[in-house]
Amino acid sequence: MSYWFTDPMLKLMLPLMSSSSIKGLYSTFTTPTVFMGSNLLPEGPSIVPTPVDIIGARCPKKRAFLVTDEFAERYAARVAKALEKAGFATQVWNKALPEAPMENVKESAESMSQFEPDVIVAVGGGSVMDGAKAAWILYERPDVTDLATLSPLTPLMLRKKAFLVAVPTTSGTGSECTSIAVVHDSDAHRKVPIACPELMPDFALLVPDFTVSMPPRLTVGTGLDVLAHAMDCVPTPASNEITDALALASIEMVFKWLPRAYRNGQDREARYRMLMAASMAGIAFGQSGAALTHALGHSLGSIFNTHHGLTVGLFIPYILQFYQPVTDKWLALGKALNVKGASREEIMVDLVKKVRALFADLEVPLNLKDLGIPADEFDKNMERLVLYSCEDICHFFSPRPMTMDQCERIFRYAYEGKDVDF
Numbered sequence: 001m002s003y004w005f006t007d008p009m010l011k012l013m014l015p016l017m018s019s020s021s022i023k024g025l026y027s028t029f030t031t032p033t034v035f036m037g038s039n040l041l042p043e044g045p046s047i048v049p050t051p052v053d054i055i056g057a058r059c060p061k062k063r064a065f066l067v068t069d070e071f072a073e074r075y076a077a078r079v080a081k082a083l084e085k086a087g088f089a090t091q092v093w094n095k096a097l098p099e100a101p102m103e104n105v106k107e108s109a110e111s112m113s114q115f116e117p118d119v120i121v122a123v124g125g126g127s128v129m130d131g132a133k134a135a136w137i138l139y140e141r142p143d144v145t146d147l148a149t150l151s152p153l154t155p156l157m158l159r160k161k162a163f164l165v166a167v168p169t170t171s172g173t174g175s176e177c178t179s180i181a182v183v184h185d186s187d188a189h190r191k192v193p194i195a196c197p198e199l200m201p202d203f204a205l206l207v208p209d210f211t212v213s214m215p216p217r218l219t220v221g222t223g224l225d226v227l228a229h230a231m232d233c234v235p236t237p238a239s240n241e242i243t244d245a246l247a248l249a250s251i252e253m254v255f256k257w258l259p260r261a262y263r264n265g266q267d268r269e270a271r272y273r274m275l276m277a278a279s280m281a282g283i284a285f286g287q288s289g290a291a292l293t294h295a296l297g298h299s300l301g302s303i304f305n306t307h308h309g310l311t312v313g314l315f316i317p318y319i320l321q322f323y324q325p326v327t328d329k330w331l332a333l334g335k336a337l338n339v340k341g342a343s344r345e346e347i348m349v350d351l352v353k354k355v356r357a358l359f360a361d362l363e364v365p366l367n368l369k370d371l372g373i374p375a376d377e378f379d380k381n382m383e384r385l386v387l388y389s390c391e392d393i394c395h396f397f398s399p400r401p402m403t404m405d406q407c408e409r410i411f412r413y414a415y416e417g418k419d420v421d422f
């Protein structure tokens with residue numbers, strides 16, 4: 001299969017397009033209309049228009065197709081009930097699979113095409129929302145035969161048939177507030193990102209109650225995904241004052257609220273703040289890019305099937321150390337976390353200590369060995385790990401592009417838990 005991100009011309013253009021010089025000439029900032037709170041789907045009468053009323057005003061046919069999976073189906077049923085009360089005909093498609101395999105996305109699009117909705121509602125975690133975005137493309141554009149060839153420069157021409165509402169049931173991916181969908185090519189074991197401004201959902205509904213049933217390990221894994229998005233997007237060349245403000249506030253919130261949500265999943269306030277932090281980091285990294293945490297994390301996850309959030313989170317200290325020689329932007333992370341130090345070097349040491357202390361508090365592995373990657377398998381797959389990382393779309397956003405040799409060294413240092421010193 002050919003992928004858009006292996007096209008030599010695009011590989012040259014994308015780093016330039018995301019650079020601060022180009023962004024300084026022309027830049028946009030987009031978000032969905034975000035509704036947040038525990039009373040977004042009131043069962044009784046409401047004195048103000050509800051989110052469903054506002055969504056309904058844009059739907060002449062009032063046909064809603066809900067994409068969900070077996071875990072989030074109960075929440076999708078609650079959303080469907082609210083839509084039906086507002087006069088919608090609904091269909092719930094509950095077969096979304098983890099990682100949004102392309103075959104699964106096609107199946108979703110076929111059901112969507114038969115139902116002919118004018119609104120698509122994704123209710124679930126990142127895979128559900130990403131799969132719904134990709135299925136939406138195929139519904140709108142039956143002429144698209146291969147999702148893997150859609151580059152950020154391909155106009156999708158969406159919204160001729162339907163628009164998109166995202167309702168997250170985890171606090172991690174931020175997909176409800178990004179114009180990115182990551183699907184999976186199961187045959188090649190590769191993640192395929194589709195990034196296009198048109199994929200930004202029109203509405204995001206943040207209902208904290210929908211996240212309280214996440215078990216502790218998932219709470220931590222998704223929470224570390226938020227932290228990786230936020231910490232990795234500040235030093236990128238495409239970041240700006242708006243994305244920085246959101247990312248830095250999100251980092252503070254993760255440090256404050258993730259341990260509480262981990263220890264007590266029923267803590268409604270912690271769940272609410274983490275849901276907000278995930279969306280804020282999503283808005284930030286969706287426009288400034290999450291770089292090497294995700295380039296290396298995507299590659300490792302594709303080959304060893306490790307949890308996305310745990311994997312990208314684990315790389316945070318190593319990639320910050322790798323960025324250190326070429327940028328000072330990471331100093332803002334230290335400031336946000338009240339890290340003291342007399343020099344850049346001291347601040348980096350204390351910043352990494354602070355991140356590792358949070359990881360220890362959350363009982364997550366600090367290196368790839370402890371993540372359970374067998375040494376012989378790690379060595380055997382090194383060539384692919386490096387190639388996939390260097391080709392990953394997130395690599396284009398890095399303040400310090402990696403050579404293949406540097407990439408292999410970061411992997412090996414992260415395996416042993418050694419500080420990156422090159």
Ligand SMILES: [Fe+2]
Pocket residue numbers: 173225229294308312
């Ligand atoms: Fe992520």
